[in-house]
Amino acid sequence: MSEQELPLFDYNEVEIGEELGSYEYVLTQEMVDLYRRAVDDPDAVFPTIAVKHDATSLSLAYDDQTGSVNAGNEIELHNPPVPGKKILVTGRIHDKYVRRDKPYLVIEATATDEDGRLIEKMRTYQLKKPEELGKKWHPQG
Amino acid sequence: MASARLDGATLPVITKHITQDVINQFEACGILNRSNIHNDPELASRRLGTTYAIASGRMSIAFCTEAMRKFVGAEDFHRSGNVNLKFLRPVKDGDTVSVHGQLNSREPQDDGSTMVIVDVYCENQNGDKTAVGQATARIGA
Numbered sequence: 001m002s003e004q005e006l007p008l009f010d011y012n013e014v015e016i017g018e019e020l021g022s023y024e025y026v027l028t029q030e031m032v033d034l035y036r037r038a039v040d041d042p043d044a045v046f047p048t049i050a051v052k053h054d055a056t057s058l059s060l061a062y063d064d065q066t067g068s069v070n071a072g073n074e075i076e077l078h079n080p081p082v083p084g085k086k087i088l089v090t091g092r093i094h095d096k097y098v099r100r101d102k103p104y105l106v107i108e109a110t111a112t113d114e115d116g117r118l119i120e121k122m123r124t125y126q127l128k129k130p131e132e133l134g135k136k137w138h139p140q141g
Numbered sequence: 142m143a144s145a146r147l148d149g150a151t152l153p154v155i156t157k158h159i160t161q162d163v164i165n166q167f168e169a170c171g172i173l174n175r176s177n178i179h180n181d182p183e184l185a186s187r188r189l190g191t192t193y194a195i196a197s198g199r200m201s202i203a204f205c206t207e208a209m210r211k212f213v214g215a216e217d218f219h220r221s222g223n224v225n226l227k228f229l230r231p232v233k234d235g236d237t238v239s240v241h242g243q244l245n246s247r248e249p250q251d252d253g254s255t256m257v258i259v260d261v262y263c264e265n266q267n268g269d270k271t272a273v274g275q276a277t278a279r280i281g282a
Binding site for chain 1: 228
């Protein structure tokens, strides 16, 4: 992926429903093998989970200096991806809201392969104030 | 075969030992090749105030998909599975994470299949829950 000048991410400016664009890559057998080692599961077939389609969509659309922590993830599986095939991903801002004074951003990505098979949908609930979790985990720190 | 596995009401327990190496392998499956709070302790320190990098919550998603695949069968789970987790505590190098689940309900669908709903959680070696949520699959479609 080539680096390019991206607009700075501004939580207040992004809009619900905003399209984050699309990108594609070839899922290689090496990615499958690496994923299987990482999760210690020789039968795992969705290395796309680790590609983080939704977060990658956001990273390719914005220069996010804030960072985030995942408060939650949801994945829908539809068809196992086939190594060697191209994966096409489209991302969008699914939602944003403030809860207990903490800003959350919900990003979503849909992945299909080059034959048009729906592979998966991934949704991530990002807390856009990551230092808050650090305080929670290390209240004395 | 899937229905035979569902004679039990409990997911097979999946246990994983987490090291920084496997966290790094998981991150290396991505297509952006960037430092983040999972593979860069210094960045995690700046963003979170932690003294360590944290495992991506998506690793817990992956572990839950393995448990569900073994519970309902790969054929059904890979085409209709869903895992939805809320993350409660960080997982890091040295932790041991186990996935547990209890069958919540089986709901007959109009097409003759059955929607299986499982309450799932992940806990660490101290017995603290690191993630909670639900996983579903449509079996016998």
